[in-house]
Amino acid sequence: MSDAIVSFEKVNKWYGNAFHVLRDIDLTVARGERIVICGPSGSGKSTLIRCINALEEYQEGRITVDGTLLSDDVKAIEAVRKQVGMVFQQFNLFPHLTVLENLTLAPMWVGHLPKAEAEARAMQQLQRVQISEQAKKYPLQLSGGQQQRVAIARALCLTPKIMLFDEPTSALDPEMIKEVLDVMSELAGQGMTMLCVTHEMGFAKAVANRVIFMDQGQIVEQNSPHEFFNNPRSERTKDFLSKILGH
Numbered sequence: 723m724s725d726a727i728v729s730f731e732k733v734n735k736w737y738g739n740a741f742h743v744l745r746d747i748d749l750t751v752a753r754g755e756r757i758v759i760c761g762p763s764g765s766g767k768s769t770l771i772r773c774i775n776a777l778e779e780y781q782e783g784r785i786t787v788d789g790t791l792l793s794d795d796v797k798a799i800e801a802v803r804k805q806v807g808m809v810f811q812q813f814n815l816f817p818h819l820t821v822l823e824n825l826t827l828a829p830m831w832v833g834h835l836p837k838a839e840a841e842a843r844a845m846q847q848l849q850r851v852q853i854s855e856q857a858k859k860y861p862l863q864l865s866g867g868q869q870q871r872v873a874i875a876r877a878l879c880l881t882p883k884i885m886l887f888d889e890p891t892s893a894l895d896p897e898m899i900k901e902v903l904d905v906m907s908e909l910a911g912q913g914m915t916m917l918c919v920t921h922e923m924g925f926a927k928a929v930a931n932r933v934i935f936m937d938q939g940q941i942v943e944q945n946s947p948h949e950f951f952n953n954p955r956s957e958r959t960k961d962f963l964s965k966i967l968g969h
Contacts (some may be wrong), residue, residue: 725753727750727884728915729751729784731748732746732747732781733784733785734779735769743766743939749770753915754872754913754914756914756918758930759771759917759936761942761962762937765939766936766938766940767936773846774787774792775803775808775886776792776802781846787805787884788884790882802847804880806885807880807882807885807886810888811890813866813869815873817861820859821856822848825876826843826844840879844875845857847876848875850908851872865898867895867897867898867902871902874909884916885909885915886918892920893901906929921966926947930947933951935950935962937958942959951963
């Protein structure tokens with residue numbers, strides 16, 4: 723069994739005093755594991771993965787990422803963020819910078835890489851997501867699917883140990899979804915630890931080691947894709963799957 727790279731122990735989070743968004747979350751992610759998290763809107767799934775790189779704070783419990791306890795300590799947060807890449811629903815690329823410049827910014831400023839080395843690394847990652855021929859273009863000259871692949875390459879430029887995907891295809895037109903999922907599948911095949919919030923159940927069946935269903939801030943059910951889709955145990959899971967799979 724691979725060692726744990728992420729662990730949540732009895733994690734609770736509130737927004738204000740009223741909204742209890744994460745409730746007693748216990749979760750261990752093994753190195754190299756690929757997890758898909760699904761659930762209805764407002765179930766806490768995006769909040770959960772955003773806690774892993776301290777984009778969201780939590781109030782109770784413990785989150786450990788690659789041996790570092792996430793706390794208010796700025797150094798701990800910085801250490802974790804260097805290990806964790808994130809891809810959002812919106813691409814968040816700088817429109818006034820070329821694709822290549824978008825990719826070299828963080829390695830040069832955060833990683834203090836010389837420009838030539840940062841550019842070589844950027845081209846390597848653009849090749850990895852099959853878009854190196856667009857390096858000199860600006861984001862708005864690209865399709866949505868191409869921009870999202872650039873965003874994935876940008877995250878990879880900091881050589882993360884963990885990749886987080888927060889609904890990476892939900893802002894894309896249907897014909898562009900496959901090219902992004904193909905890149906994610908390839909990453910999974912290369913052994914990257916991945917946590918993906920997505921409603922793309924075909925991707926979950928093909929790529930995930932484990933599917934987690936969340937509702938009302940709790941992990942309701944988790945299982946291998948085969949068991950999750952064929953033998954869901956919870957009524958809430960069955961109801962969700964019937965809506966999303968259209969049965």
